[in-house]
Amino acid sequence: MSQQPPITTASGIPVADNQNSITAGPRGPVLLQDFHLIEKLQHFNRERIPERVVHAKGSGAYGTFTVTHDITRYTKAKLFSAIGKQTDTFVRFSTVGGEKGSADTERDPRGFAVRFYTEEGNWDLVGNNTPMFFIKDGIKFPDFIHTQKRDPQTNLKSPTMMFDFWSKAPESLHQVTMLFSDRGTPDGYRHMDGFGSHTYSLINEAGERVYVKWHFKTRQGIKNLAAADATRIAGEDPDYAQRDLFGAIAAGNFPQWEVKIQVATDAELAAWGERTGWNPFDLTKVWPHGDFPLQPVGVFELNRNPVNYHAEVEQAALSPSNAVPGMGYSPDKMLQARLFAYHDAQLYRVGTNHQHLPVNAPRCPFHNQQRDGAMAISNGGSAQNYATVDAAGVHGKGMGHGEPELALAGAAARYDGRGHEDDYTQAGNLFRLMPAQERQNLFDNLAGPMSQVSDEIIQRQLGHFDKADPAYGAGVRAALKARGRNVG
Template sequence: MSQQPQLTTASGIPVSDNQNSLSAGPRGPLLLQDFHLIEKLQHFNRERIPERVVHAKGSGAYGTFTVTHDITQYTKAKLFNQIGKQTETFVRFSTVGGERGSADTERDPRGFAIRFYTEEGNWDLVGNNTPMFFIKDPIKFPDFVHTQKRCPRTNLKSATMMFDFWSKAPESLHQVTMLFSDRGTPDGYRHMDGFGSHTYSLINGKGERVYVKWHLKTQQGIKNLSAADAVRLAGQDPDYAQRDLVNAIDQGEFPRWDVKVQIATEQELDAWSARTGWNPFDLTKVWPHADFPLRAVGVLELNRNPVNYHAEVEQVAFSPANAVPGMGYSPDKMLQGRMFAYHDAQLYRVGTNHQHLPVNAPRCPFHNQQRDGAMAIHNGGDAPNYDTVNAGGHGNTGMGHGEGPLALHGAAGRYDGRGQEDDYTQAGNLFRLMTAAEKQNLFANLARPLSQVSDDIIQRQLGHFDKADAAYGAGVRAALKVLGKNVD
């Protein structure tokens, strides 16, 4: 490749670091003053009109969340305040990298986004069908997604682009292993698990915070498509998952998921991190169940199909920043980036007042001083469009989130832990959990696209497999030889 010119912002200002966001301490959170990150994400959100930049192909349905177990010691959120209580929900499933016309059965993570229409406002749990992700810093998200899209020269999907990125980003290995396993092509949306993926927090009535991971375990059982069946269905029925979901609900076969959590205090996470060397807020990692067991919370059921796909599924606008009192965030850098990027994307894609649309509007009363702009359906009438300042101080009203301050650690800077962090153990653990047949499928699924890329990329990627588990690298080498690619 030719020498790349100096990277700059759109205003021509040289970029000193395009690998690491500016954070308060090595674990974050991120700082709004990082203009390069903000500009990069804002431009990325505006690259496509009008479909979503990612998660463009999707399906959705309404349902209910029912509380089955008491977690009020951890959160004051009112949707959990009584066993048996039900909250209306809307769920959107999706593929990630493809366009709106792409096939439902492509090898791709699946989005699993849930809106809870609570009495205190909308809570959006925006996750995937995997508990981890490819990268740990949002400044690399536009770069990563570009590799999953189309080559700017050929307008074709490119295995070279994908593996060039992954082979230089060993942090991606955990998710790459999941993606090319059998779970990379789930059999529709009903037969897969869901995850909040990020670390979030819960706040109780005393203002005490614990950290939480959300899990949704399908009651229908896990089912996956073979690589051959996924390709066949992509040609015969590219809307396979959409059809399956709509038909199941129309026939009264309502899909359900058990909602569970992993919970840990900051002190417990500090001790675990000291023992393992893993950052508990790193999205490329998971919290092992042996260390943080799952606890039951409730059941999610989908029982009503939308009346109009565009008005409801296409225009639904999620954001992980939507957290009701009793719910909170964490220093997870990817979560911090998504809290900005999702809302910004909806402002661009749907409009300034997208929250006024029925699928996005809260089911509880709401009031703010936001006025005017496109689609101002609820424009405040003759109510004041400003809030006065209380010269005597605001004081504590007891309303809202009411969470205590979050301690920050370290000086503001761009922290690069690559090269010192363990990107291999958890990927190896996932590999070792697979059956012999699942491992063979993994090897074959990886070998097909790897056989299309240059030898230097193959060798870099094989090196990562070797570090995760020697049998992992050996298996992929053997599968490549079957395809006529000798990599010894």
């Protein structure tokens, strides 16, 4: 075993004795001048940065993205410039609602956040293992997440809070159906798909915009845990997914996903929306593959484990606002909220200069006028800390990087489409795709927590199931009856 280097303070000053505090005599009180003791205790008290409000429990790994198909007709982003081109990546998988010490196998969506270290800066695709979400407007996100956390009085998880919210928000039904299906408890992180979930955009050299949905299709095959197995593993090995991912990569069994996109122009989305009545930028909806087929882009592989979990996974700070030239956003209300919320959360959780940390730093040169604050590692050196005003003005149209102008329509107001939009058809379509056994699993998984809530909430939620498909409502009623809740 190699000899360890001598202990120093964080400032590099050699420590004479790491075993004994400085005291006034052999049995006297400790002296304030023992800086090593104070620094050691101070750092220990601060070892835990605030955990993420959501996605607190997670696993990470490094890898590569390799282009296999040409999409330069859609985007000028340099990472797609040539077939065979590789880009270094980092991924963080996670559960959503649980705390940092919660079990990996809980029924919950899974975060699927990928960073691409491109030559034009970091591109972060921050999504989930589901192509839809519970709500369509970010103003309801804090309310929704509070229902997934703990009751303010009992400090317990509360099915009443969850189903009270969901039963009053039929827009959630699509994702609730996915959550309580077999896919609500994936077998680790390697055997699940990933999605950008939101609608994003791509911009080509001519300044033309198309809208896209990103898909990561696992090459390991989809595997899910039965509800009983997920519960058992939560007790036997709460770090099951972390162990599986780390062990597979350490053994050279590198997981891979095929990266694909759905593509649509403004005109195509407008025609589709007119025909279906669905808003293509609504996160509670998906784009059916029959209308917008998947197109292959590349292969994503994970092939290197982190060396230090805290430095590389816990401090990883991803945000959908990180989009490189050739990429852009959409009018998706949830995406618009996340563009602000994620970066703001990282400023609070990790610090003002979190982008300076190695896992977050771009692999290309960067320069700005941001200075000072905590963790200002280089702080810009002697470079000028302000930008002068160009008296001639900035020429050219668009929003930067050659992105075309985004046409807006209508007066500014708070628009509520709830009660007027179709929240049931896509949830019913998902239900009808399930084989008989998966439907029964769905009924049983829902009946467990629903059996613990009031009749009023149950009836409200059953009404949504009925509208999605009468067999859906009937199946949950039968499962509730089997648990002693005869709700008619």
